[in-house]
Amino acid sequence: MGQGLERQQQLEERYLMHTYGRKPVQFVSGQGMKLVDDDGKEYLDFLSGIGVLSLGHNYPAVRKAVVEQAEKLLHVSNYFYVEHRGQLAAALSGLLESNEPDALGYTDESWRTFFGNSGAEANECAIKLARHWGHTHRHDATGIVTAQRSFHGRTLATLFATGQEWKQDPFLPPVSGFYHVPLNDADALEQLLCGPEGDGIVAVMLECIQGEAGVWPCSDEFLQAARRLTLEHGMLLIIDEVQTGMYRTGKPFAFQTYGIVPDVVTVAKGMGDGAPIGGCCARGELGLELQPGEHGSTFGGSPLVCAAAEATLAGFAAEDIGANVREVGPYLRERLESLAHVVDVRGRGLMVGFDLDGPYATRVVDRGLEDGVVLNATGEHTIRLLPPLICSKADVDVLIDTIAPIIEEEA
Numbered sequence: 001m002g003q004g005l006e007r008q009q010q011l012e013e014r015y016l017m018h019t020y021g022r023k024p025v026q027f028v029s030g031q032g033m034k035l036v037d038d039d040g041k042e043y044l045d046f047l048s049g050i051g052v053l054s055l056g057h058n059y060p061a062v063r064k065a066v067v068e069q070a071e072k073l074l075h076v077s078n079y080f081y082v083e084h085r086g087q088l089a090a091a092l093s094g095l096l097e098s099n100e101p102d103a104l105g106y107t108d109e110s111w112r113t114f115f116g117n118s119g120a121e122a123n124e125c126a127i128k129l130a131r132h133w134g135h136t137h138r139h140d141a142t143g144i145v146t147a148q149r150s151f152h153g154r155t156l157a158t159l160f161a162t163g164q165e166w167k168q169d170p171f172l173p174p175v176s177g178f179y180h181v182p183l184n185d186a187d188a189l190e191q192l193l194c195g196p197e198g199d200g201i202v203a204v205m206l207e208c209i210q211g212e213a214g215v216w217p218c219s220d221e222f223l224q225a226a227r228r229l230t231l232e233h234g235m236l237l238i239i240d241e242v243q244t245g246m247y248r249t250g251k252p253f254a255f256q257t258y259g260i261v262p263d264v265v266t267v268a269k270g271m272g273d274g275a276p277i278g279g280c281c282a283r284g285e286l287g288l289e290l291q292p293g294e295h296g297s298t299f300g301g302s303p304l305v306c307a308a309a310e311a312t313l314a315g316f317a318a319e320d321i322g323a324n325v326r327e328v329g330p331y332l333r334e335r336l337e338s339l340a341h342v343v344d345v346r347g348r349g350l351m352v353g354f355d356l357d358g359p360y361a362t363r364v365v366d367r368g369l370e371d372g373v374v375l376n377a378t379g380e381h382t383i384r385l386l387p388p389l390i391c392s393k394a395d396v397d398v399l400i401d402t403i404a405p406i407i408e409e410e411a
């Protein structure tokens with residue numbers, strides 16, 4: 001361990017809030033799939049900052065965009081126009097557009113985005129938008145249904161949207177108006193929306209694949225039922241694509257692998273290849289619901305992060321990133337399925353979770369780190385993989401060769 005790490009540990013112990021249990025490594029640089037610590041030791045990154053470094057570390061075109069923008073202008077207030085923001089929003093709309101029919105009768109096929117700085121802020125905007133629309137279009141209904149075990153963020157509203165009571169308990173009283181149904185239980189959803197409480201509900205908000213809870217995909221039937229029911233009842237469908245979006249599952253957005261089109265889509269993690277940016281995208285006229293002064297963010301949509309995100313989206317096209325995800329994702333799952341002691345492999349594309357046959361996931365993650373692979377345990381049985389989308393089959397082979405003997409020993 002380098003001196004640098006010990007110094008950081010002392011400083012953080014004394015001067016930071018202890019909201020994270022960190023692993024004893026200090027990373028100082030990265031390139032592609034690789035991270036380097038302060039001792040010069042290299043690691044293969046199968047977490048990519050929790051699905052953030054979608055094009056890998058230090059992607060040349062993103063770095064160039066950031067450096068060029070930093071030399072020109074970092075920030076002005078949202079009272080003014082800046083370069084890159086409009087182009088980025090147009091590119092997002094292009095990834096979202098579809099010709100699917102819908103009951104809300106949008107006449108405008110473009111999507112409009114509000115830019116914030118994180119996934120939670122993107123979801124806050126979606127929640128405010130839904131409540132606003134409930135007042136203007138659905139007799140003041142403001143309730144929002146989400147799934148049990150979902151994760152939508154750590155701000156107060158998104159925490160109570162999140163379907164995990166143990167995360168909420170220390171922060172009671174609740175933000176009211178959230179309902180939770182079991183994931184993939186279409187009957188429970190239908191009963192809630194058709195029951196006495198349905199009248200006060202304005203939207204259903206779902207992740208196509210629950211990431212934080214250990215990679216649990218919606219079934220096709222459940223997500224399609226959520227779309228059908230919200231259309232029938234004149235409610236909004238909000239899809240939280242903060243983790244699943246930006247080609248993570250092989251298409252620009254995971255909902256596109258389910259054959260549905262939502263009304264609101266939130267994005268963040270993989271959108272800026274490391275630049276902190278999030279967006280709430282609303283379809284057609286819904287994108288004009290919030291009026292000047294009703295929502296905002298000092299930093300949101302700054303030219304610096306918009307330049308990074310614009311270069312990231314261009315990079316997805318230049319690298320044909322979706323094709324790589326669709327090829328390497330199944331290979332990764334296949335290799336994991338062939339391992340002894342791996343009992344369940346879940347996910348789509350390069351968003352993969354797998355369960356071990358005992359409560360030793362943290363041991364595997366810690367020993368993996370010692371042996372040069374970065375992984376994440378979402379529970380004592382479950383490991384989550386979110387590598388950069390440039391991950392190759394050779395990278396997968398290194399991962400498997402590294403963790404197979406560790407799993408064998410720890411089982």
Ligand SMILES: *Cc1c(COP(=O)(O)O)cnc(C)c1O
Pocket residue numbers: 117118119120121123151152153154207211212240241242243244268269
């Ligand atoms: C990470 C995540 C969030 C929260 O994003 P932050 O940038 O940490 O605020 C919200 N929803 C989902 C599905 C996520 O994975």
